[in-house]
Amino acid sequence: QMAERNRVRWEGRGLHTGGFCAAEVSGSDLPGLRFTFPDEASFPVEEAIASGDGRGSTLSFPNGITIRTVEHLFSALAGIGIWNAEIRIEGGEVPALDGSSGDFARALLSFERDAAGKVQPLRIDAPVSVRDPRKGASVVALPAEHFGVTCVIDYPGTWIGVQAFTSERMDRKAYLEEIAQARTFCLESEIEALRRAGLGRGGSLENTLVIGPEGPLNPEALAWPNGCVRHKVLDLIGDLALLGRPIAAHLLAFRSGHALHLSLVSRLKRILKSPNRETRR
Numbered sequence: 001q002m003a004e005r006n007r008v009r010w011e012g013r014g015l016h017t018g019g020f021c022a023a024e025v026s027g028s029d030l031p032g033l034r035f036t037f038p039d040e041a042s043f044p045v046e047e048a049i050a051s052g053d054g055r056g057s058t059l060s061f062p063n064g065i066t067i068r069t070v071e072h073l074f075s076a077l078a079g080i081g082i083w084n085a086e087i088r089i090e091g092g093e094v095p096a097l098d099g100s101s102g103d104f105a106r107a108l109l110s111f112e113r114d115a116a117g118k119v120q121p122l123r124i125d126a127p128v129s130v131r132d133p134r135k136g137a138s139v140v141a142l143p144a145e146h147f148g149v150t151c152v153i154d155y156p157g158t159w160i161g162v163q164a165f166t167s168e169r170m171d172r173k174a175y176l177e178e179i180a181q182a183r184t185f186c187l188e189s190e191i192e193a194l195r196r197a198g199l200g201r202g203g204s205l206e207n208t209l210v211i212g213p214e215g216p217l218n219p220e221a222l223a224w225p226n227g228c229v230r231h232k233v234l235d236l237i238g239d240l241a242l243l244g245r246p247i248a249a250h251l252l253a254f255r256s257g258h259a260l261h262l263s264l265v266s267r268l269k270r271i272l273k274s275p276n277r278e279t280r281r
Contacts, residue, residue, distance in 0.1 A: 006026060006111050007024070007025070007027065008024070008026075008107040008108060009024040010022065012095030012097050014068070014069065014094070015056070015093070015096035015200065015207065015208075016198075016199045017093050017202060018202035019202070020090075022095060023089050023090075023094050025077070025087050026085065028085050031083075031118075032083065032119070032244050033084075033087065035059075035089070037061070041061075041062075044244055048061050050242050051262065052239065053258060055258075057070055057235075057239055057258045067094070068092060071258065073094045073101070073238070074237075074238040074242060075180075075237045075238030076105040076108055077241055078237050079175030080105055080108045080175070081246075082108055085111075097207065098206065098207050099183040100181050100183045101180050101238070105175065119245050121246040122271070123247075123248045124247075127140055131260075132259075135255060135257075136255055138255075139236075139251065139260050139264045141247065141251055141264065141268070142249060142251075143248075143249060144250040146169045147169070147246060147251075148249075148251070149165075149236065149253070150166040151165050151236065152254045154255050158187060158211065160185075160211060163228055163229035168250075175237070179234050182227045182231040183223070183231060184209065185208065185209040185227070185231055186209075188212040188213075209228070209231075232253070233253075235257075236253055239261035242262070243265055
């Protein structure tokens, strides 16, 4: 990783491709979070089509390029409060690094404060919710003055069990101290199926907390006893950042995953575009 004023670069392996990839973030005079490609095409993140599954969030751009596993980098950008930046990705995936957003977030602290820009947070005047009844999963955004989050995960019959985390005000300090170091996790019993699906080829005990029947196989990767739910909060913050701006809301997430987070994002985008937007506070 190298850092200079308003430009940072990370290199490593992709969690799913297993190949070399790199991410570079530099300050931008243009508003918003923009992806720039070798063909000089440049798109704001909100112009990408986002899709998610149990293993990450993927962005598909109008020029046909797709970039996988963007959630940890975007979590760090939102967590540190950087909303004006140009992003370049090599290798089609954001590097996994240690499986958390800690390395991204710490390097982004070197950015000038003006990288936060004058972006206005999205404010909502009524709850916005999405549900997946088959999984008993839901995410609700409640109107609030600041961004906060409450998250519950439930992995019945596993060491993870039920875990909960809440923060009334998830600001930069809270993000760095309570969320950024929480690593990606998976159940040992899922690894075989992941590999068969061609996923997780770059996964290792260095970048993934692996949970066996008796507990973590690599306990040193667990920064907190409830590290799994904290990582889910990390993912939620990253997926919400695909709005391209902060949101003033308290998020309630229950058994949620990337697909549900992104369906909330698309509902919030519709609110942003609604013609009577000006009448909202």
